[in-house]
Amino acid sequence: MINSRITEVEKLSQNTSTIRFKWDQHAEAGQFIMVWVPGAGEIPISLSHLGNEKGITVRSYGVASEALIKKREGERLFFRGPYGRPFTKVEGRKLIIGGGSGMAGLLPLIDEKSHGIVAARTKSDLLFHDRFPRGHVTVVTDDGSAGIKGLAVDGLKGLRLEDFDVIYACGPEMMLKSILDRIRDSGVRAEFSLERIMKCGIGICDSCSIDGHQLCTEGPTFSLEEIASMREFGVTRLTESGRRIWLGKH
């Protein structure tokens, strides 16, 4: 297990913080680390800040993430990684679509030629919508408390897909599914970062698998074509115990 002293904790909202720490290790956008909070658990978290002083941006959902955002400067961060296949770097105009805490792993991709669609349940859950070039972000909320009222896919309405060289997206699977269905025939290059339960992070426990591919080693990023060929995507996944459930039905 690697450990590093936390250099800074920036509270972004009630339940979301960015934790910075020194880690002299090459890593790329889309990769993640397994963060261990002794006594609380170990969870996969994307690197939201690359470079020598790395960062993660964590939203508290439960035991481990809650314990994590309570960490303070000077405390140790325990983790292993970096793991996973990064997003492919593509030159040109990027469309970046993030739902909820899914924006965390997309942050390093944002540049002056990016346009963003940032979606969340409600205004206070919006993440990193302020990091896009002025005028180049579409905000969408379920409850309409900010931006368009609707789903992430609705943020696509005003945009011409042909204007973009690549689309990167990360968020809940049903959000990605609706985006996939909308863009699959457009011919635009796209990569999505998927989410599943991840217990080991190293390709052996099978908790994160989709269609025989382990998110932790062969993903979490996959191309549009790869995802379109998956029988399980948007349809079914295994729970913590390994029970197969159907998405959207529970």
Added chain:
Amino acid sequence: MINSRITEVEKLSQNTSTIRFKWDQHAEAGQFIMVWVPGAGEIPISLSHLGNEKGITVRSYGVASEALIKKREGERLFFRGPYGRPFTKVEGRKLIIGGGSGMAGLLPLIDEKSHGIVAARTKSDLLFHDRFPRGHVTVVTDDGSAGIKGLAVDGLKGLRLEDFDVIYACGPEMMLKSILDRIRDSGVRAEFSLERIMKCGIGICDSCSIDGHQLCTEGPTFSLEEIASMREFGVTRLTESGRRIWLGKH
């Protein structure tokens, strides 16, 4: 365990053969390998030939060495190594003193500026006395069947130690002891290769130790000064079981 097909077996005498085999590994004069003869045992044997086609020269004393000299071209040689601290390379005139099969490990040191003292119990046991420059070898046998009748140390009589830049010697401990006593005040640089029981070859079993130094890792070559400081040299050693015996008394 490394293995290599034997490329050649050269019979040097009734009970001594040189076995050649390909092994692409840097090694230096004075180093040895642990040769495993499946079913017969594992024994330390000096490298008598360096370069890409290595060689060992083995005299049969017992079970393992006897099985070894019976090996034929095309059979596999099993071994591990190279082990041990090599002789220090010294430019200039060398005096090389070998007793019995002790000459095997000295062979790679012989060059056109060397003089040899080759000692053995009897004529047929002499090894590599024919590899020195013409006229530059003194032969000594216990029984006088060839050369001077006497011990290796007697071969020193006609020689001026000051003529040599370095002395290298290998042979039975009591032979080395008498040489040490004869040359220790001469000021000539000297290194001896010692012999003890060697069971592991990697510095853990303690069977080859002398004064706390393991022949297999810190030797088998030692400088005159190192040897002169040893309380056990020429005095005492442990048997296979670890029983301390006094040399020359058993």
Added chain:
Amino acid sequence: MGFSHCCGELNFMSILGTEIAGIKLENPLMLASGILDENGYSMLEILKHGAAAVVTKSIGTTERSGYRPPIVVPLQDGLINAVGLSNPGIDGFREEIKIASSSGKPVIGSIFGSSAEEFLNLALRMESYGAAAVELNLSCPHVRGFGTEVGSDPLLVEEIVGLLKSRLKIPVLAKLSPNVTDVVAIAKAAEKADALVLINTVKAMAIDVYARRPVLSNSYGGLSGPAIKNVGIRYVYEVYKETGKQIIGVGGISTFMDAAEYIMAGSSAVQIGTALYTQGKGVFGNVNRDLAEFMEKEGYRGIKEMVGVAVK
């Protein structure tokens, strides 16, 4: 890394073919229980990469979430895991067997329980799902002799194996634990099994000295990978020599040499687990290719000729 598709047909079949407990295998490599075998699609993918058969994750009677992560500690030369027997329960596993079986290759159902009756019920279900055999994971905690495992009680092992053999049509494989004083006694207790599987993981623990506590949420775990290879070789050799039973070797295999070592110690087939972490799925193709080459060079005409040759 990457979304690799795989390897075409293997052409080593004739030389690599083997048989274990009456099951024909196109090569001696199987996926070990607990590694990428919870989801049917994952098993399919492993079979595509060259495994001749897969063993499922160990399945019990009721659904279990397993332990909270950390459930693995990657080490220099191995891995400690404490997954905690997470499984959907036997009722929820039919679908996965069905998906994996669509490959046409043998899918072996691993089961765990703490009594003979429980093992029997699970085994009958596996049989009804189409499993080619059942593998008994005898390493779960044992209620009667707490602290130890089901597999360390010879009487219980004999009872379980005996009952299953009397009621099942498919072969029964008994997977033994290395955490016992006398493995031969256990192997003899499992004598009625069609084959023995050796070894499960070796009990171990890792402490993080900066966190000042064990890393695994369960504290204790099982060591697998290269670190235990020579422990496994010893168990296979000893049990083969003392019982002559058919054996499937498992523990630390990641190269053809490891596989050959296990076969020469007495294994008719071998399983691979942890090497999926260190080598990726390509390990099946690589080991098959290198093993076939080794066998040809060394003059073996089939796996059978190699089984147990080192045992004296």
Added chain:
Amino acid sequence: MGFSHCCGELNFMSILGTEIAGIKLENPLMLASGILDENGYSMLEILKHGAAAVVTKSIGTTERSGYRPPIVVPLQDGLINAVGLSNPGIDGFREEIKIASSSGKPVIGSIFGSSAEEFLNLALRMESYGAAAVELNLSCPHVRGFGTEVGSDPLLVEEIVGLLKSRLKIPVLAKLSPNVTDVVAIAKAAEKADALVLINTVKAMAIDVYARRPVLSNSYGGLSGPAIKNVGIRYVYEVYKETGKQIIGVGGISTFMDAAEYIMAGSSAVQIGTALYTQGKGVFGNVNRDLAEFMEKEGYRGIKEMVGVAVK
């Protein structure tokens, strides 16, 4: 490599000092039994390199040559050995203890036997030679329960330890084998010992696939080194937790982190063996230096504060 002389005085004494079975140690590192401790001069040299104490090779009643080489198989991450308890017999060992004791540091006599009486006789001799303690190697073959070891029979262990404690003035250390089903039962049987030593080697075997046979002349051997470190940690942790006894940890230690892990699992001192092969004698100096630095940075004022901190 080379004829290294050694390391000057260590300045970590105050922070590294520890105590085990009433014996004061200037640091927690001891030489493990069987490694460079047959010849008194070798033990002296190890003490010069920073070990606080040495344990001798295990000595029996009569002289034994041990097995024919190969007696070791070096592995990637460890070593398998089958030295075969070569030893000069207790009569022939007085001199070596004397040589080693000239260091002024504790020399602990390791002994093996197959009955309580034999252990007692050996122990009394060790005491008379000036040994600071005896360490009981309970891993030799057991006649009553053949195949297994003396140390897997709780009644025999209890008898041996009990007898020795009633007759010796010097402390008794019981070294336990990891090759048992239930180590806690054995540890409890050895309860009267002043401290427990955990672990001895793990049974293992290596086969050379080209020679088609086991490498060791004895076929079976014991695995040591990094491969068994996490197995040792588990044993120390479990026994410390269940018995609270003083423990000396051993198995795969080659860095300060390994030593710290053992200490946090419940060891009051540790032993180092195989690392002498991979790291050389400098390992004692290095581990002492790095451990002292670690302790200072982490705010420990002494070894005692670290003992068992990971045990919950």
